[in-house]
Amino acid sequence: MLIPVLIGMSIITFSIVHAIPGSPAKAILGERATPEAMERLEENMGLNDPLYIQYFRYVGNLLQGDLGTSVQTGRPVAEEILPYLTATFELALCAMLIAIFFGVNLGILSAWRQNTSVDYLSMVIALIGVSMPVFWLGLMEQWIFAQELDWLPSNGRMDPRMFFEPITNFYLLDALIQGNLYALQDAFRHMLLPAIALGTIPMAIIARMTRSSMLEVLRSDYIRTARAKGVREGLIIYKHALKNAFIPIITVFGLQMGLLLGGAILTETIFSWPGVGRYLYDAIHARDYAVVQSGILIVATIFVIINLIVDLLYAWIDPRIQYGKE
Amino acid sequence: MSTNTPTIQKEEQGTGPGTEPVDSPLRDNLRALLRHRSAMIGGGIILFFILIALIAPLLLPYGYNQIDPDARLQAPSGEHWFGTDDFGRDIFARVIYGARISLWVGFFAISGSIVVGSALGLIAGFYGGWRDTLISRLFDILLAFPAILLAIAIVAMLGPSLENAMYAIAIINVPTFGRLMRSRVLAVKQEDYVLAARAIGMKDRRILFSHILPNSWTPIMVQGTLGFATAVLEAAALGFIGMGAQPPEPEWGKMLSDSRAFIQSAPWTMVFPGLAIMLTVLGFNLLGDGLRDVFDPRMKQ
Numbered sequence: 167m168l169i170p171v172l173i174g175m176s177i178i179t180f181s182i183v184h185a186i187p188g189s190p191a192k193a194i195l196g197e198r199a200t201p202e203a204m205e206r207l208e209e210n211m212g213l214n215d216p217l218y219i220q221y222f223r224y225v226g227n228l229l230q231g232d233l234g235t236s237v238q239t240g241r242p243v244a245e246e247i248l249p250y251l252t253a254t255f256e257l258a259l260c261a262m263l264i265a266i267f268f269g270v271n272l273g274i275l276s277a278w279r280q281n282t283s284v285d286y287l288s289m290v291i292a293l294i295g296v297s298m299p300v301f302w303l304g305l306m307e308q309w310i311f312a313q314e315l316d317w318l319p320s321n322g323r324m325d326p327r328m329f330f331e332p333i334t335n336f337y338l339l340d341a342l343i344q345g346n347l348y349a350l351q352d353a354f355r356h357m358l359l360p361a362i363a364l365g366t367i368p369m370a371i372i373a374r375m376t377r378s379s380m381l382e383v384l385r386s387d388y389i390r391t392a393r394a395k396g397v398r399e400g401l402i403i404y405k406h407a408l409k410n411a412f413i414p415i416i417t418v419f420g421l422q423m424g425l426l427l428g429g430a431i432l433t434e435t436i437f438s439w440p441g442v443g444r445y446l447y448d449a450i451h452a453r454d455y456a457v458v459q460s461g462i463l464i465v466a467t468i469f470v471i472i473n474l475i476v477d478l479l480y481a482w483i484d485p486r487i488q489y490g491k492e
Numbered sequence: 493m494s495t496n497t498p499t500i501q502k503e504e505q506g507t508g509p510g511t512e513p514v515d516s517p518l519r520d521n522l523r524a525l526l527r528h529r530s531a532m533i534g535g536g537i538i539l540f541f542i543l544i545a546l547i548a549p550l551l552l553p554y555g556y557n558q559i560d561p562d563a564r565l566q567a568p569s570g571e572h573w574f575g576t577d578d579f580g581r582d583i584f585a586r587v588i589y590g591a592r593i594s595l596w597v598g599f600f601a602i603s604g605s606i607v608v609g610s611a612l613g614l615i616a617g618f619y620g621g622w623r624d625t626l627i628s629r630l631f632d633i634l635l636a637f638p639a640i641l642l643a644i645a646i647v648a649m650l651g652p653s654l655e656n657a658m659y660a661i662a663i664i665n666v667p668t669f670g671r672l673m674r675s676r677v678l679a680v681k682q683e684d685y686v687l688a689a690r691a692i693g694m695k696d697r698r699i700l701f702s703h704i705l706p707n708s709w710t711p712i713m714v715q716g717t718l719g720f721a722t723a724v725l726e727a728a729a730l731g732f733i734g735m736g737a738q739p740p741e742p743e744w745g746k747m748l749s750d751s752r753a754f755i756q757s758a759p760w761t762m763v764f765p766g767l768a769i770m771l772t773v774l775g776f777n778l779l780g781d782g783l784r785d786v787f788d789p790r791m792k793q
Binding site: 171174175178179182293294296298300302305309313423425427429431446447458465469 | 629763
C-alpha cells in the first residue's frame with residue numbers, strides 16, 4: 167500500500183523537472199550560455215541518458231539521502247531544508263493545537279446547547295471559517311492586529327535584534343530550555359497571527375465534526391444512565407461522551423493535515439515565516455527546480471507518514487477497528 | 493432509494509379526495525430544498541454572483557483594466573465604490589469581472605473532475621480486477637499529496653497560467669469523485685434490479701448507463717457543489733502565489749497578492765477581493781450542505 171504510493175510520488179516529482187519546457191542546464195547556466203557549455207553540463211548531469219536510467223539514478227540518489235543541489239545557494243537540499251522543516255512543524259503544531267482546542271470546545275458547546283442561539287452562533291462562525299481563504303485571513307490579521315492596532319509583529323519568527331542561538335530550531339522549545347523569557351515571549355508573539363490564520367479552517371471543520379459526533383453520542387443509552395446516576399454534566403461531557411465522540415474527530419484531524427501543510431505554504435508566504443512553504447515559494451519564483459522537486463516530495467512523504475500514524479492511532483483508540491481483516 | 497418512502501406517502505395522499513396529483517420524488521426533493529433555509533441562502537449568493545458576472549459590462553462605467561494614473565489608490569467613494577488600485581483601476585469593476593473568472597474556472601475544473609473521476613470510478617467499480625487495482629492505486633497516489641501542493645507541482649510542469657491552474661485543479665479533484673463513484677457502483681451493482689437486468693441478458697453498457705449511472709449521480713452532484721467551493725479557493729490560492737492568473741487578469745487571488753504592498757496605505761485593495769472569495773465559497777458550501785441534507789441524508793453522518 168505504502169510502497170506503490172511512494173513510487174508514484176517519486177515519478178510525479180521526477181516528471182516536474184523533465185516536463186518543464188527548456189533544458190535544466192539552460193536554467194542553471196542562464197539564457198546566454200554557450201552551446202558547448204550547455205552540452206558539457208547536460209553530459210555531466212546525465213541528461214542525455216534514456217529517461218528510465220535517469221529515473222533510476224534519481225531514485226537511487228533519493229534512497230541515499232541525496233535530494234539534489236539548490237541552484238541558488240549551491241548547497242545540498244537535504245542539508246538546507248532541515249531548519250525550514252522544523253519552522254513549518256512548529257507553526258503547524260501550534261495551529262493544530264489552536265484548531266483542536268477551540269474546535270472541540272466550540273463543537274461541544276454547540277451540541278450541548280443544541281438549537282439555542284449559542285449553537286447557531288458557533289455554527290455560523292464554523293461555516294464562515296470553512297469558507298475563509300487562509301491567505302485573506304492572514305492579510306486581514308496583518309492589517310488589523312499588526313498595522314492598525316500594532317499589537318503583534320507581522321513578519322518572521324523572532325525579532326532579528328534578539329540575541330538567540332537556536333538548538334533544536336523549535337524556537338518556543340529552545341527559548342524555554344535556555345530559560346530565555348524575553349525570547350520565549352517574542353517567539354510566542356510572532357507565532358500567534360500565523361498560527362491563528364493557519365488553524366482557523368481546521369478549527370471550523372473540527373467544530374462541525376465534533377458537534378455532529380457529540381450529538382449522536384449524547385443521545386445514547388449510557389449517557390442517559392450516567393445522567394440518571396447523577397453524574398455531573400461537565401464530567402459526562404468531557405469524560406464519558408468525548409471519548410467516543412473522538413473517533414470521527416481523529417479521522418478529520420488526519421484529513422486536515424493535508425490542508426494544514428498546503429495552507430502552510432500560503433501562510434508562510436504572507437508572514438515571511440522561514441518554513442518549507444516559504445522555501446518552496448521562493449524556489450518556484452527563482453525556477454530552482456531541484457528545490458521544488460525535493461520540497462514537494464518531502465512534504466508529500468511527511469503527509470503519507472502522518473496519515474499512516476493517524477490510521478494506527480485510530481485502531482489504538484477504537485479497539486473495534488482492526489487492520490488486515492476485511 | 494431513500495426517496496421511495498416520501499413517494500409512497502404522496503401517492504396515498506393523492507388517492508384521497510381533493511388532494512394534489514401524484515408527485516415525482518424529484519419534485520418532492522426540490523420542494524424540500526426550497527424549504528431548506530441555508531440551501532436557499534447559499535443558492536441566492538451563487539445566483540447573485542452568476543448574475544453580476546453575466547451582466548458585468550452593462551453594470552459598469554469602467555473596464556476592469558482601465559488605467560487612470562490620476563486616480564491611484566483612492567479610498568472607496570461614490571465614484572469608485574470599492575476604491576482604486578495602484579494603477580488607478582476601479583476595484584469594483586475588477587471584483588465583478590473576477591466573478592466571471594472564478595465561476596468559470598470552478599465550473600470547468602469541477603466538470604472535468606466529475607467526468608474523468610466518474611468514468612474511472614465506474615470502470616473500477618463495475619469491472620473490478622486489475623482495472624480496479626490500477627485505478628485505485630492511481631487515486632491513492634494523487635491523494636498522497638496535499639491538494640494544493642500537487643496543484644503547484646502540476647502548474648510547475650505546465651507553466652503558470654489561468655488555464656493550466658484550471659487543469660491542475662481538475663486533476664487534483666479527480667480522486668474525490670472517482671472514489672465516490674466507485675463506492676456507489678459497488679453498492680448499486682448488488683441491487684436486485686441490476687441482477688435482474690443481467691439475468692435477462694442485458695449488455696454491460698446498457699446496465700451501466702441505464703441502471704447504475706442514474707442511481708449513482710446524487711452523491712456526485714452533492715460532492716460537485718461542495719467541490720466547486722474548494723475549486724474556487726484553490727484557484728484563488730494558485731493565483732495568490734503567482735501560479736494561476738497572470739496580469740492584467742482580474743482574478744481575486746492575484747488581486748490579493750498585488751494588494752500586499754499597500755496593506756498600510758490602501759487596505760481596501762485587499763478587503764473586497766477577499767470578501768468576494770469568501771462569499772462565493774460560503775454560497776457553494778451552504779448549497780452543498782443543503783443538497784446533501786435533502787438528497788442524500790446518509791452521507792451526512
